[in-house]
Amino acid sequence: MRILHNRNARIGFLLYFLNVLYFLYLRGSMTNEERKAALEAIIYAADEPATIDQLARALGEEKLAVQASLDELVASYAAEERGIEVRAVAGGYKLYTSRSSMTW
Numbered sequence: 001m002r003i004l005h006n007r008n009a010r011i012g013f014l015l016y017f018l019n020v021l022y023f024l025y026l027r028g029s030m031t032n033e034e035r036k037a038a039l040e041a042i043i044y045a046a047d048e049p050a051t052i053d054q055l056a057r058a059l060g061e062e063k064l065a066v067q068a069s070l071d072e073l074v075a076s077y078a079a080e081e082r083g084i085e086v087r088a089v090a091g092g093y094k095l096y097t098s099r100s101s102m103t104w
Contacts, residue, residue: 036073039055040086042055043094043095044095049089055070055093085097
């Protein structure tokens with residue numbers, strides 16, 4: 001999974017996010033809300049679809065906990081009718097413009 005991209009904004013965001021992950025790692029396991037925020041950030045920063053294995057490894061969490069949090073994240077995007085959504089694609093997850101927003 002390539003996370004770094006040539007865009008300066010993504011690099012700055014990724015460096016900040018890595019610091020947050022390091023803090024959470026030192027503190028112990030994440031709460032569900034922290035895990036969902038971390039998943040959202042990783043999926044946003046990744047150039048390619050992120051698999052459950054990659055996400056669990058990046059967070060240092062169990063696959064089942066990561067999958068449960070990811071399912072909640074996907075459902076929350078769908079329920080709130082946002083302009084973006086998390087989709088399962090090519091064996092992983094990626095952020096896309098929502099289908100409902102494509103009509104504009």
